[in-house]
Amino acid sequence: MALHLVYHPIYSELELPPQHRYPIHKYRMLYQHLDQELGLGLHPHLQLHQPHPISIDEVKQLHHPDYIDALFSNTLPAAKMRRIGFPWSPQLIERTLTSSGGTKLTVDLAYQHGIGIHLSGGYHHAHHDFGSGFCLINDLALAARHALTLKGIDKVMIIDCDVHHGDGTATLLADNPEIITFSVHCDKNFPARKPASDIDLALPRDTTTEEYLDAFASILPLALAQHQPDIVIYDAGVDIHQHDELGYFKVCIDGIYQRDHLVLSLCRNASIPVAAVVGGGYRSEHQHLVKLHAQLIYSALDVLTQR
Template structure:
């Protein structure tokens, strides 16, 4: 069975304030529950991560940035909810940052499990707008850079490729990777949306708004194999944002739910055909049905790639 990583502490709830952001704070629980209801997993099948410590965060983040997270203004900016400025920091830390530290631990665990089992999925993470010294777009901790650096420090991987198919550019990840010649990023994103300033990347694929599913999938089919064959990574981390969905309020791609299932199957097939371990993280997705899009896509992957079934 493909390992799935999840902890109930991933879910964000801050007295209804989370509703001021289009982000669904209970999306991770909904995906977890749907996979159980659909008979794909039992509750005890999920691997439970521990939250990352400050010491681990320092592998990627600057100490002054971590210190700045004790100020409500920095948090309000990263989370894009201005009213957060009026809340005490301990409350934001407990209700919003702690869930993100659990999900960051989940990305580290999913990467480790991917090396052991070939494929693993974290039902969270993918905070690709967070860099060493800044955050934004609801991303505070650079979970993917932190996970691959941890494995690299343990001599478990040489080269790493991040495949980022979230609708927005993975500017945070790209910014961290610029200092690391062993880590590359392949990134298909909508060119005229957040973030305003785009970072230089190894394999950037900026595309115009309004791309339909078949055009989008053709793009992945045409360019991803080349990146995989050039980099020949020891690990791929797939940032599988569901915001290219047609109904997403923060992007303007026109993919259907079934296009997103096809996208996941395409990426997993291309990577696994080359016998490269693959860790998948969920990243963005702001439509009301985002949880269902991920649940359907993960169901597609499990149905095809769960060997024990």
């Protein structure tokens, strides 16, 4: 059985000002690392896919059309672009649409094969009519709504383990009982206002690996049993790591592997497809994020080969 990966070179093809906080090069570096370590295209259990941009019409079914029109035409007020955190460019828009298309494709691959992993995604701070925190449109919510159009998918669970609360996802999907939002995050971190998800696990600053895994493992099986999702969308953010510059947790690299393995193995044992995105992770030296994000792929390969 193959592990299906989704990637596009455009993910790192965005010019940003010097010293910008967003680690734009990590996607290319992760792809190159996996190619060097595992041999993409040669590995017997890996298959690579390249996504197409999501349609603007589909985006407008989730986000306010006026916001999308202003965003895509570069007429959004400067203050609202500052809230997003990126300078506007045509490449930014193309990258955003392609990444959202990638998360949508990952859902399709998970639906067909059991597990799909997107080497981008997790833009959970995008709200109905504004963007925030490096997020223009909410690929998780878009992908969850798409999943509900697939035969036999009547309930979706978004498990968001990025260290920052999934506020945009929570507000966008608050009135949709078919999509369960589950956020595991730092209680004293961005955003300041944290609207209620269906399930919130807020952990204090300086949470250790053992504390994190104990808390998460005590809730995740119950959440899956209670809601019985037909598919899971998993945001495997690595900004929970002890050296993350925006994280405030003390979780080690093995803790990230164990967290990812827990999600993937529980879902596989329950025959729940998982569409995973790599999510957040912030280091000035982008290369330092590569091995952290790679834990998701390593854990998925171990689950698929029953290790």
